[in-house]
Amino acid sequence: MSLITNGRLDRRGFLKTTAAGAIAASLPLGGAYASTPKKGGHLRVGKGHGQTTDTLNPGTWENGYTIAITHAKDGHLTEVLADGSVGPLVAESWEASEDAKTWRFKIRNGITFHSGKTLTPEDVVASINFHRGENAVSAATPIVAPIQDITIDGDTVVFALDGGNADFPFILSDYHLPILPATDDGIDWKSGDGCGSYVLETFKPGVTSTLVRNENHWRKDVAWFDSIEMLSLTDQNARTTALVSGDVDTVDKLDLKTIGLLSRNPDLDISSVAGTQHFTFAMSANQAPYDDVNVRLAMKYAINREELVEKILFGYGSVGNDVPIGQGQQFYNTELEQKTYDPDKAKFYLKEAGLDSLEVSLSAADAAFAGAVDAATLYQNSAKAAGIDLKVVREPNDGYWSDVWMKKPFSAVYWGGRPVQDQMFSTAYTCGAEWNDGFWCNEKFDELLVQARAELDQDKRRQQYWELQEIVSTQGAIIIPMFANYVFATTKKIGKPETLASNWDMDGERWAERWWFA
Missing domain, CATH: 3.90.76.10 (Dipeptide-binding Protein; Domain 1)
Structure with a gap:
């Protein structure tokens, strides 16, 4: 069954098939694989991101689909x-x-x-x-x-x-x-004009975008594909089906439960890259009951982090400690006490808040991250022992980032992280920041962040960033139970550099420039 219409991807066609059937029916593609880049070919990409409310306004971009577009069509300093x-x-x-x-x-x-x-x-x-x-x-x-x-x-x-x-x-x-x-x-952001290595031909929010190589680009060592078609496939099953059926050449946000099966396909290459990506549950600190730091701490001790890494990430990640800084980053606090699942401690903090029990709702959808609803259900089960009745609300994938994130008081979120601590903290943890999804304000944190930013003595700077992480971990409104590897797949027709970037998914979302057809 072909899912190609007039040489282009038919999105509805994907939704009529099943991932299991496509995996079973997949056949070897064969062919020789070159190790050096060369120009040519039409790349088809299935992204687990994108929504109908997306625009080309750079101030509003917040998902991997729009990040990939800007890295292809635009130039940054x-x-x-x-x-x-x-x-x-x-x-x-x-x-x-x-x-x-x-x-x-x-x-x-x-x-x-x-x-x-x-x-x-x-x-x-x-x-x-x-x-x-x-x-x-x-x-x-x-x-x-x-x-x-x-x-x-x-x-x-x-x-x-x-x-x-x-x-x-x-x-x-x-x-x-x-x-x-x-x-x-x-x-001028509305026209789609840019100075990048690809020209944006079409942009249909939440559906598909097409790009062609910019032959007049100043760099000649990037942009090997003649053209690119990128499809928004937030449905996990549709994305997997597209890959194993051969209707796309690469997908991100793999269903980690199927990696064992996918890895048996000789025509697929599975990449797992550890980086700064982390999955979170954001509590609105400007609303009860999350305006009480004791309630926030109770919620943090009521989650079984190890279980989430095992059952949601299938080992493709590591336990988080409620700070958005990865273990491989320069000023990661190695001495910060790791939180563990402790229902008794969670009950203690509930009592400190004047509560014997707590009832809250947690919004989740796979648009937040693959397995987010399952993660919320596991959280629901572990929280019961702490006297917390956590009701899981399954939200629609489309519109999740516009209608749920930062709208509902407790929601699942994914973050790609940032290459340096100041950028991550400034984007999502300073008081009043546009993407402060915990609506958290801490005067000491904001003051110390400014000091750390200006400090040129590395030892003093390390101490400051360590203290910042401790403040966020113990007082912040974001639960960060796990850091997730970037796990994506390509057909073996795709050539990739030996070193893949870890600052974003799919080679730093610069796959359009850095990959090629072998």
């Missing part, structure tokens, strides 16, 4: 490389003052947008300013808030910060900060 370091893109080079408060980024000459317009420093200024100011509606506003002024000096853009920030080049790699054409009142 910098990029996170596969080894975790930061490298130049639209910015050819940069330098900082001794106190790291002033940064000068030299803009690369000869870059053009897909419309033919030459990229200028003015486009850079307008693109960053789009996310600044009281009237800005952007998830990136907290991370650019330290910028006091942006000026132009010839081919150089100068950033003046309100304090030192040794990580500033990393900040400018954030996927919300593409360089787009300047307009009289901001930037």
Whole structure:
């Protein structure tokens, strides 16, 4: 049964088949696999992300589908490389003052947008300013808030910060900060124009997008595919079916329960990359009962983290400790006491809150992360011993991020993490941040974060970040029970670099540029 219509993917066709049947019917593809990149071919991608409410407004992007689009069609000042370091893109080079408060980024000459317009420093200024100011509606506003002024000096853009920030080049790699054409009142994001290695041909939110290689791109060492078709397949079964039926070449967010079966297929390559991705349950600290830190602690001790890693991640991950910093990151707090499942301690904190029992609802959908509903059910079972009646509410996949996340008081969430601690904390943990999904405010935390950002002494900086993690773990509103490996699959027709980036799924969501047909 073919799921291709006129050479394009038929989304409805996927939903008419079953993953089990497709796995059983899959046949070897055969062929030789080259080890060096070459140009050619039409790549078909099934993403477990995307919703009908998505737009091309960079300030609103919040899922892997839109992240993948911007890394293909746009250029950012910098990029996170596969080894975790930061490298130049639209910015050819940069330098900082001794106190790291002033940064000068030299803009690369000869870059053009897909419309033919030459990229200028003015486009850079307008693109960053789009996310600044009281009237800005952007998830990136907290991370650019330290910028006091942006000026132009010839081919150089100068950033003046309100304090030192040794990580500033990393900040400018954030996927919300593409360089787009300047307009009289901001930037042109509606047309889809960009300066990246692929041109966006079609964008149908929550359905499909198509891109073609930009033959005029300034880089010649990226963008090997002639064209790309990316399908939004939030349904786990549809995504798996598409892969094993040969109707897509790669998918993310694999159903970890089926990996054993998938790995037997000689034509599939399963990749597991440990990184900063973490799955969470966010409590709204601005609403009862979660406005009581004792209730939050009770909820944290009522979850069996080891069980979730075993039964939801099937070992493809590690136990979390309610901090969004991965064990491989520079300032991870190795001495922070690990929380374990302890119903008695959970009961103790309930009593501290003046409660003998607690009844709450937890919203979840597989759009949050694969297995989120099952994880919520396991949480429900473990919480009973602590006197917590946790009711699981299965929410629709479509619209989850617009209608449930940060709307319902307790919900399942996935985070890709960020390459540096300041960026992660600023994005989701500072008071009033657009994506502070715990609605948590802590004055000491906010003050210390500013100090750590400006501190250039590495030992002092480590102490500060360790204290920040302790505050979040013990007082924060986010339960982080597990860090999940990025597990994705490709057919063996796809060539990939030896080192895969771990800052986002699927090679840092730069698969469009870095992979090729072997």
